[in-house]
Amino acid sequence: MTSDAFDEWKKWHEQRVETVSAPYGPLSLTGTYWLEDFSDGRIPDTPGTWSADGDAVLLRATEEDGLTVDGRPFGGAVRLGADPGPVGAGRVAHGERRLVVLVREGAWGVRDFDPASEARRAFRGIAATPHEPRWSVPGRFTPYDEPRSVRVENADGRRRGLGLGGELAFTLDGQEFTPQVTVEADGSLWAVFGDATSGSGSHRFRFLRPAAPDTEGRTTVDFNRALLPPCAFADHFICPFPPPGNTLGIAIEAGERTLL
Known part of the structure; x- marks a missing residue:
């Protein structure tokens, strides 16, 4: 791990704690x-x-x-x-x-x-695993010909549509994954994912927000910055569960895991 990468992650984590604990977080x-x-x-x-x-x-x-x-x-x-x-x-x-x-x-x-x-x-803080280089890998985004919507369970027990704009391909621990992702208004990506730690070593699902892909679809998939969803902080949020294909069959022991 480089010192710069760890320092950047530490700053990101501290800002996250500050944001979620703000008066209107x-x-x-x-x-x-x-x-x-x-x-x-x-x-x-x-x-x-x-x-x-x-x-x-x-x-x-x-x-x-x-x-x-x-x-x-x-x-x-x-x-x-x-x-x-x-x-x-x-x-x-x-x-x-x-x-x-x-x-x-x-x-x-x-x-x-x-x-x-x-x-x-x-609130006492967020349990998060410090930055490890192995959890940050190159990814390639392939957009769908047309945006799609799939109905998924939400944290409040209701089913709602989740808009999806394409797939994000990457290799982690020697395995290839292609979760479905949403394209945000600024071009960045948003994924709802589960993994082998979900519900045990981490929250039952988490979010990932890769940067906007370049013109060739390239971006970085950094699970060191996996996020707890809002419903981890308050039961009254309506976070969507992972769509089909977004439950990854490995233990991603990285990023935000649970509340302290």
Whole structure:
């Protein structure tokens, strides 16, 4: 292992710990509420009434409810689209809590992020294996002729579509693998994968985010930077399980493994 590679990995790991433990990081999520499950519009422990209204969420509240919208005390009715930005910039707040609107396959919901969450207070760190060169290998991305979608189980027990843009081929421990990957808006790749340590030496599945391939499809597959999914930090995330072909038949003892 080169000193530079280890130092870069150490910096990456420290930044990850800082990010997940931030006031509005994944540890602060205390609830995800699908509005179709609350016909009266009353979300648990949350002021106002919330209802799906076509392509938006309709929020009704009085000023006595103590909500703010765009940083100002709110009373009346407002239509809210899905929050696109960081949690801390969410439009609706109740004290320090942020009530973030989301939509998945036409279903509208609200997420409750609370910096005072029990999970954030109890957090002690991420168990991660230090950088080892053997877990970083060259890969080649081959896009599909057309983007595909496959329905997979999610961490909340529901099945949803997972968009896939191609396959990422690489060789690890003498074995060839071609997991399916998603292409992000910036061209980088995202894979949901399992391996022989899943559910025992590591979380039941993990994420990998290779850099955008070059014009010939080349990128680096670095399992030293395998990530715990958000649902490892809070039960209320809806992370997708690995799609077909993405459970690798070797023990990848690298990257983030579990919470401490």
